[in-house]
Amino acid sequence: MLRLAGSRRLGLAERIVDRFSVDSQKAFDRSHKVLTRLHKSFRLGIISNFYGNLDSVFKSINMDPFFEVLADSHRLGVAKPDPRIFQYALREMELKPEQCLMVGDSLSIDMAGARSVGMPHAWLFGDRFKQGKPADSCCKGDCVLRSLEELAEILS
Numbered sequence: 001m002l003r004l005a006g007s008r009r010l011g012l013a014e015r016i017v018d019r020f021s022v023d024s025q026k027a028f029d030r031s032h033k034v035l036t037r038l039h040k041s042f043r044l045g046i047i048s049n050f051y052g053n054l055d056s057v058f059k060s061i062n063m064d065p066f067f068e069v070l071a072d073s074h075r076l077g078v079a080k081p082d083p084r085i086f087q088y089a090l091r092e093m094e095l096k097p098e099q100c101l102m103v104g105d106s107l108s109i110d111m112a113g114a115r116s117v118g119m120p121h122a123w124l125f126g127d128r129f130k131q132g133k134p135a136d137s138c139c140k141g142d143c144v145l146r147s148l149e150e151l152a153e154i155l156s
Contacts, residue, residue, distance in 0.1 A: 028061050034148045035066045038155070045069035045089050047102070049079045049109070068093050080106075081113030090117070103151060111138035122151065 038044060044067050048054055052074035058064040069092040073079035076088055090097060097119035104110020105124045114121035115138060122143035145151050 028063075031148065032063065034152050035063065037152050038148075039066045042155070043068055043093060043095075045071065045093055047071040047080060047085055047089050047110075047113075049073040080104075080109045081116065083113060083116040086113050086117045086119060090119075103145070103148070107138050111142070115139060124148070124151075 035044070046054065046058075046067050046069070048071065050057075050072045052072060054070050054072035054075075055064065058067065058070060064070070069089050071085050071089045071092070073085060076085055078084045078088075080086075086097075086102070090100070093100075097114075097117045100119050102110060102114035102119050102121040103124050104114070104121065105126065107123065111121050111123060121138060122145055123138060124145045124147070126146060143151075143154065145154075
């Protein structure tokens with residue numbers, strides 16, 4: 001039986017939680033800056049395979065004002081790459097697919113779903129590839145990004 005109280009394991013768990021919290025706050029701060037910038041020129045929405053509480057999570061980190069629609073798969077009963085979740089977001093924002101840009105980190109989920117409704121898309125691959133950008137994305141001519149900051153620079 002593992003005894004947590006007073007053990008060295010509890011200290012390790014606390015350090016892990018603290019590190020996660022600090023790293024998460026830094027990511028939220030970076031995201032807030034770039035979303036503030038993007039929100040000045042573009043309408044924004046989220047399409048997420050989530051758990052039914054996407055709206056409360058975004059409210060808790062003060063990011064909800066940036067987004068016109070939060071398409072939460074659990075609440076909608078349909079998940080990416082199913083085109084219906086993309087169509088829902090388009091209807092809510094009263095936009096056509098060609099008026100949008102889906103930015104996602106999964107070729108098989110985000111990019112495939114956007115492609116299925118005719119929505120242009122950009123692959124946010126982050127730091128997964130240490131040496132340059134990957135050669136292959138979803139479709140010829142797709143934008144491939146390391147960060148949302150890079151997206152903001154491209155769109156400026």
